[in-house]
Amino acid sequence: MRGAWIGLAGILLLFFGCTREGDFANQPPKTKLAIESINLTGDDRLNSVVRLSWYGTDIDGWIIGYELSINNGPWTFTKQQDSTFRFDIPAGIDTTDIEFRVRAMDNDSAVDPQPAFLRIPLKNSPPVAIFDQGVFPQDTVRAVATYRWRATDPDGDETITQAFVKFNDGNWFEIARNRALLSFVIPKNAPNGLGSATLYYDNEDQPQAQTIDGVVIGGLNQIYLKVVDIAGAESEVDSSNTFFFRPVRNDFLVIAGQPLSVTNAYRSILDDINIEYDFIDFGVNGGINQPKFWNPTFRLLSTLYDKMFVYSDPTPFQNATTGESGPLLNFITPAIQRYINIGGRILVSTSFSNNQDVSPIAGTFPIENRVVSPGLVRLSNDSSMYPVVAGAYPELEPTNILIGIDPIIKAADAEDFYRGRITRLQGWQGDDLIGVRRRQGGAVRQVFFSVELHQFNKDPQALRDLFTQILINDFN
Numbered sequence: 001m002r003g004a005w006i007g008l009a010g011i012l013l014l015f016f017g018c019t020r021e022g023d024f025a026n027q028p029p030k031t032k033l034a035i036e037s038i039n040l041t042g043d044d045r046l047n048s049v050v051r052l053s054w055y056g057t058d059i060d061g062w063i064i065g066y067e068l069s070i071n072n073g074p075w076t077f078t079k080q081q082d083s084t085f086r087f088d089i090p091a092g093i094d095t096t097d098i099e100f101r102v103r104a105m106d107n108d109s110a111v112d113p114q115p116a117f118l119r120i121p122l123k124n125s126p127p128v129a130i131f132d133q134g135v136f137p138q139d140t141v142r143a144v145a146t147y148r149w150r151a152t153d154p155d156g157d158e159t160i161t162q163a164f165v166k167f168n169d170g171n172w173f174e175i176a177r178n179r180a181l182l183s184f185v186i187p188k189n190a191p192n193g194l195g196s197a198t199l200y201y202d203n204e205d206q207p208q209a210q211t212i213d214g215v216v217i218g219g220l221n222q223i224y225l226k227v228v229d230i231a232g233a234e235s236e237v238d239s240s241n242t243f244f245f246r247p248v249r250n251d252f253l254v255i256a257g258q259p260l261s262v263t264n265a266y267r268s269i270l271d272d273i274n275i276e277y278d279f280i281d282f283g284v285n286g287g288i289n290q291p292k293f294w295n296p297t298f299r300l301l302s303t304l305y306d307k308m309f310v311y312s313d314p315t316p317f318q319n320a321t322t323g324e325s326g327p328l329l330n331f332i333t334p335a336i337q338r339y340i341n342i343g344g345r346i347l348v349s350t351s352f353s354n355n356q357d358v359s360p361i362a363g364t365f366p367i368e369n370r371v372v373s374p375g376l377v378r379l380s381n382d383s384s385m386y387p388v389v390a391g392a393y394p395e396l397e398p399t400n401i402l403i404g405i406d407p408i409i410k411a412a413d414a415e416d417f418y419r420g421r422i423t424r425l426q427g428w429q430g431d432d433l434i435g436v437r438r439r440q441g442g443a444v445r446q447v448f449f450s451v452e453l454h455q456f457n458k459d460p461q462a463l464r465d466l467f468t469q470i471l472i473n474d475f476n
Contacts, residue, residue, distance in 0.1 A: 029058040029104040031066070031116040034082075038120055048089055048122055048155035053082035056104025056112070067111060069101040077105070086156050087122060089231055095123045124231035127153040127160050129238055131225055135292040135321050136241045142280055143248045143304055146183040146297040147240060151227045162228040167197070167221055170214015176201060177227070183296050184212065184223070188248045188304050192218030203296050221245050252277040252471070253305040257312030257328035258452075259283060265454040266311060273468045278305070282328055287317035290331070294319070299335035307345040307475045313452065314353035330360045337364045345445050345475040349453040352406040365448050366414030366438035370406045375428030377405045383421040385434055385456060392473075393418075394465045396456035408450045410436040417447065444474040 034053040056063040067075040070087070087098050103115035132148040153159050164172040165182065175182065179201040186197050195217040198207035215221060223240040254270065254277045256263045263281065270277060282290050291297035302308070312328040319331065329350060336346060348365060352358065358370050379385070379402045387393035405422060407430055418435025438446040447470055457463050 026106070026108045026110055027058070027060045028110045029056045029061075029063055029106045029112050031056045031102055031104040031112040031114075033102065033116040033118050035118060038118065048087045048124070048159075049084065050087065050120055050122075051082065051084045052100065052118070054102045054116060055081055056106075058104070058106045061107040063104050064107055064109075065105050067103050067105060067115075069115070071099050072101075075103075087120070089122060089124050089155065089159075094231055094233070095121070097121055124229065124233055125154040126233040127151055127227045127229045127235045129163065129225050129227040129235040131223075131238055131240050133241075137243060137292060137297075138289055139241070140244045140246060142246050142278065142301060143188075144183055144185050144291075144297050144300045145221075145223075145243065145245065146181065146291065146293045147223065148181050148293075149225055149238075150180060151177070151235065153229055155229065159230045160227050161230050164226050164228075165212070166224050167212055167214035168216060170212065172226075173199070173210070173212045175199070181293065181296070183293075183300055184215075185300055185304075186215060186217055186245060186247050190217045190247050192247075200296060200300060203299075215245065217245060217247050219244065248278060248301075248304045250276045250278050251306040253302075253308045254279045255308060255310045255328075255332070256281040257283040257310065257315070262311065262452070262454055265457070266309075269454075269460075269464055269467055270309075272464055273472070275467075275471060277309075282317070283312070283315070287328075290317060290320070292321045294331050295334055298332060299338055302335050302339040302344065303342060305344065307347075307471065308339075309347045309349075309471065311349045311452070311454070313351050314356055326360070327356070329365075333361045333364045340364070340440075340445060343440075343445075347447045347470055347475075349449045349451070351404075351450065351452050354404070363411060366411045366436045366446050367408045367448060367450075368411050369409045370450065371409060371430035373428045373430045375424065375426035376403060377407065377428055378403050378423040378425055379405055379420050379451075380423065381458065383423070385418050385420045385451065387418055387435075388416045392465070392469055394459075394462040394469075396453075396462050396466065397458040398455050399458045400455070402451070402455060405434065406450050407431050407433050408436065408448075409433070411438070414438045414446075418449065420451070444470075447474070 032055055065077055065079045067077050069075050089096050098120040100118045100120055101115040103112040105111045129151040135148050137145050151160055151163060160177055163175050163177045165175055166172045181202045183200040184197040186195060195215050196211040196213050197215045198211055200207050220242055222242050225238045227235045252275060314327050316325045317328055318325045352370055362368055379398060381398050381401050384395045384397045386395045410433060414436045416433055417437045419432045420434045422432050434451050435449045437444055
């Protein structure tokens with residue numbers, strides 16, 4: 001038995017005595033790419049966005065991660081086994097090759113001494129620029145044309161370096177790449193023919209210093225758009241709709257928000273008192289002429305006029321861009337606030353529905369609310385609305401009996417202007433104020449009626465006298 005143990009010890013001594021240092025040293029891992037080669041040349045190359053995957057094996061341990069290197073750059077550690085890369089194509093170069101290396105790392109921090117390698121042939125893809133056709137302005141545009149645009153690039157939107165627009169056969173004008181909304185404004189009273197336009201970005205109040213040439217004032221126009229990427233590749237040129245660019249010709253703007261019969265009544269009055277005006281019909285055909293962007297389009301347009309007359313009713317319109325629905329006054333109110341702040345003057349004649357919320361217009365116009373009460377109000381054709389201020393303001397009677405009138409509560413800084421000899425029905429209670437006005441610096445800046453003035457035409461001359469006193473005397 002003792003001899004057996006001696007023999008076993010001898011065998012073990014022989015075994016360990018023959019072991020050399022390094023016989024059990026760690027073996028480095030191996031690395032493989034899912035794609036071993038990309039055999040593409042010429043124009044048949046990849047764009048700069050490439051998805052790659054890889055894996056590693058280790059016979060005496062496990063893989064803890066990988067190190068990546070691009071174009072012999074520094075090694076970067078990751079635990080991922082795939083990723084989408086957006087490679088940079090040097091400026092001014094159309095094609096390039098990317099050298100991609102990956103090496104596995106094992107649990108002893110040993111890395112593959114022979115990293116997996118892939119040469120990636122790339123070709124720059126041209127960018128794309130388009131106008132948003134869904135919000136093109138109508139065929140005829142008064143003074144302000146607003147467009148929305150966007151651009152993309154398969155190699156990454158950040159590779160787009162320049163954007164340009166031009167009118168017709170004019171020169172290309174560089175625009176900011178990050179401003180999606182462009183408003184072009186032609187000068188007030190500009191003569192018909194070739195001219196220029198100023199550019200406003202988004203909702204800014206100040207235009208760009210340089211003007212854009214090639215604009216046909218009082219004629220047909222088309223706007224063109226293109227972008228350029230870092231490699232100098234240009235997008236295909238996109239074009240807007242063709243539109244007639246009509247300039248501002250007068251200091252007075254009339255805005256219609258009611259049917260043609262009402263428009264004819266008001267235009268007849270204005271023509272009779274010999275006042276010159278520009279006219280926009282937002283009420284025709286369900287409001288098709290409304291601007292796609294009330295701000296900035298209508299806001300910029302309003303600044304070109306000294307005074308306005310707006311007539312409307314509770315008819316709801318839908319904004320083509322936002323889908324929002326509401327009466328015309330709701331849409332114009334934000335622009336009117338700025339208009340008043342710069343000295344504009346405005347006359348409004350409107351009416352309300354039974355449940356209408358007037359908070360969107362309260363404060364901007366000289367009203368706080370409408371009188372809300374059970375029952376209703378009538379103004380008969382043998383009654384009248386009458387002024388409560390000094391001056392040559394006429395008393396007016398309607399041709400027909402008016403039912404459903406909404407007297408108003410004036411704003412704190414407004415003054416009473418007209419009241420109605422109303423009949424209160426079915427328990428209705430409240431004030432009879434139907435006309436208010438607001439002054440600024442002593443001058444009348446706003447006049448607001450909660451009745452439709454064209455209905456008070458029993459004496460046509462009296463109605464003409466009211467418009468003469470407000471639009472010509474008060475507003476001047």
